[in-house]
Amino acid sequence: MTTPPPPLSKACQANDWTYVGEGNQNLVVRYVGSDKAFLRKVLRVVKSNEKNRHVDEQTLLSQKEFVDRVVRPLLGEEYVLDLQPIATSRSFLTQLATNVESVRPSSRLATKIITDAPLCFLMTDLTQIWPGEPTLTFELKPKWGFKPSCDTVTEIKLLYCRFCMHSHFRNTQLNGYCPMDLYSESSELIDKALDVLLRTSPQEKTLKVSINGYDTSLFEADPDAEYKALLDIASHQSLLPEILKTILIQDPILLILKTLQADLDSLDVENILPLYQQQRDRIEVDIDTFAKVVDNYKRRTLHPHTPTTNIQRVLEFVLSMTFKDCSIMINVTPATKETPGHKSITISNGLTFQYDVKVIDTDLKKLDKIPYWYELDQNIVNYAIETEFSRATTCFSNK
8 A cells, every 4th residue: 555645744845846737726836845745746736726815624535536437447557647645734735836926927816825725736857757768748638529419509519620710709810720630540730830830939838748747838949859859860851850750659548538439429518508497406417427427328338228317318418528628748768678567659860759748727517517618609700700701621520
């Protein structure tokens, strides 16, 4: 049995953690001190939002239970990161909040670390899986990998993917990028997508790159040159796009995500909203219920004609939203020797790399957001129709 780490109870302990990044709900810091219990670890700290300024222990522990009992059985053991609860004090979290405030993005400052949180989660620092080795990390947010399969939705959804229409709605320039290309398993289409993300028009909300745990800007730096220099490679041939493309083609993770997204959202929000309105007073949203939803879904994948309930469909849709908004962490290092348990690729110049893939940001979405998702969906679709949205080609057609 793993020895539990000591509590983070003193303000001075906060000085051993440095800012890594954050999402809507959590902030992550990396350990830089000398205590062996925390070496090569990161800490996930919960943040406030407009509704929640405090959080209790059971709510936090339910996040771990959701990952263990719902996400893990769906994604598979190898893709899920363990969350280890660790006790925290107000003095530690207050000092940590003070320490990281100056390096947080201005767009995130409306939310704050919840300083009375009774615990945080300790996780493996994925950039330090191979200590001392030159590690390249891609953080990819792949978004939706499918278009609706049912014909009872607004027709334009069958032509163009959600991401492209949403970007049009927000007036975001994609310069030819479409996430469906990443999911396509086509070398040519993946090349096209990565060329945009890594070179011609970087979108760091979609793809981030770090080397040995330190972010490198796709706008102001040249991570390809940086990594080749680290490996003492003088070639003019680009390294990063081929490494990432080869992994995305070889590894099944995008196929797994696309399958979960499409299967769990087989009706589309246009058809889910009426079911939610009919059933919402009868729907339980505890972890036991979602674990049963997973069991029912798996049974249906084996026996497709198994009948299902409207409540099952609604809760599956909520789960689908988790897998549409997750991120993938891909860590890569040169394969100098065989490492049991790690996957590897060999690229065209003969170099072999070992890699590891984990899916992160898999928190449970709230059931009562369904009306919001419907309204957003309709705003996106109606705007696309009103403005006669089109692309030179329709989004990759394989659903």
